[in-house]
Amino acid sequence: MHALTDIGRSYSAVARALGLDRRTVRKYALASTWQEVMRRPPRKPSTLDPYRDYLQQRWDEGEHNAKALHEELRTKGYLGHYQRVKMAIAPLRRGLPLDQPHERPPSPRETVRWITTRPDKRNLYATERLHRLLDQCPELQYTYDLVRRFAAMLDNRDATPLPTWLDDLSRSGLAPLAGVAGALREDQYAVAQGITTPYNSGVNEGRITDLKLQKRIMAGRASVSLLRHRVVLIAHLRRSVDRSTMEPPR
Incomplete structure (x- = not known):
């Protein structure tokens, strides 16, 4: 398109010669590089964003294997899936820059x-x-x-x-x-x-949480005696669990 428009042919003439829409011809003719017309819209932020500079660095150093790059990122704390890394470096394989993150302000x-x-x-x-x-x-x-x-x-x-x-x-x-x-x-x-000191009120808070939970579950559905019975059983179960966790391994 640049070759045709540079010799003075109009957008309409180039469109007829190439079988394309005139607006498509104009868009490509006004672009200085082909990357400008292939740019994607801004994408949503992801957990991969902090590692994009590292991906670009490793790509420039010659590492183009997505699985290898994914393993390197995992050693740096990245918990995302391999496919996300593969999709992130896809523009680099086509000669395009990495997508720029679009972050929202933190809450x-x-x-x-x-x-x-x-x-x-x-x-x-x-x-x-x-x-x-x-x-x-x-x-x-x-x-x-x-x-x-x-x-x-x-x-x-x-x-x-x-x-x-x-x-x-x-x-x-x-x-x-x-x-x-x-x-x-x-x-x-x-x-x-x-x-x-190592002491805290966590045990008491746990008992109170159990009591409130049973009250919410059973409110209006059972008598006081049944509610009391359930609270006692929950307390007994929690004591059994606490005792088992405190026993030394055999």
Whole structure:
């Protein structure tokens, strides 16, 4: 088409000669490269997005086997299927660039989950997005640092940094964090005990959950005596399970 239009032939004449629509001829004639007319529309984000630079790097280095690339990504934390990797590198086989990701902003719930998850338990996709988010928001970066400092106290069972941490929480300039600091100061001794000792109220919370569950299931369907009987049986079953998990292996 470029060869014909460059010698002065009109789009209509080229369309008649090649048996194509005039608009198709115009689109190809105006494109400087053939890749421009083969570009796909933006695709939805996927868990493969953080690994696209690595895929491009390995492709440029000569690794064109999709299964081998998939195995390499698995060692880096990718949990997706082999077919997704195969589809991702398909444009490279045709001389096209990799599809560019189109990300939506993370929700508050996603951000909270990324911040509270241990860094070594966070996948590469979440880590990469979190770091970009923290770079754009100093207040969130400060919050993240405070959360990780508190997590370190829990991991080490060391409440020594707690007073300094509460002071930093109060001076953060962020009203929600200052409110948390005020609430923790009212029961600081209990907070310190919760950090330094292995005891917790998980057993009691489990019993309460069992009781509420039975109440929801049986409400209006059985007498109090039957409800009591079911609660007792559930408690007995949970004790049996707890006892079996505590027994040393034989």
